[in-house]
Amino acid sequence: MANTPGAKKAVRKIARRTEVNKSRRSRVRTYLRMFEEAISAGDAGKARAAFIEAQSEVMRAVSRGVIHKNTGSRKVSRLAAQLKKLSAA
Template sequence: MANIKSAKKRILVAETKTARNKAIKSKVKTCVKKVETAVANKDAAAAKEALSIAIAEINKAGSKGVYHKNTCARKVSRLAKAVNSIA
């Protein structure tokens, strides 16, 4: 355990940020799963609706620094490609 006050604070800050990042990543994964489920069921309308929500969440995560911008672009591209394949 840390003895120095600043080190103790860093531990607390790291825990807070970890919890925040975990929540954001979980939300993104849920949105991605909804898109993939709609694509698997070949439901184009639901897939497009879920895609727009997923893209917003992925970009939000990228702007908050949870994901790198290229990771966001890759995720969006793969989802869009999957939705376009059933349309």
């Protein structure tokens, strides 16, 4: 348990930051799900629009420090591969 005033303040800050990061992570997952739904529907135009939005959200999360840079790049790369596969079909 936190005893010093500084440690207690750190606990409060961590709790606030956790809430913010949780909401940002949820937002990213929402956009990823929208892309997955567009891919499964087979609509290339809708999937392309969803890809652009999902890519933007993932990179925004990377810049805010919610997810690691390499993780974001990997996710975007896999989304692009799915989109390319759909467009080729």
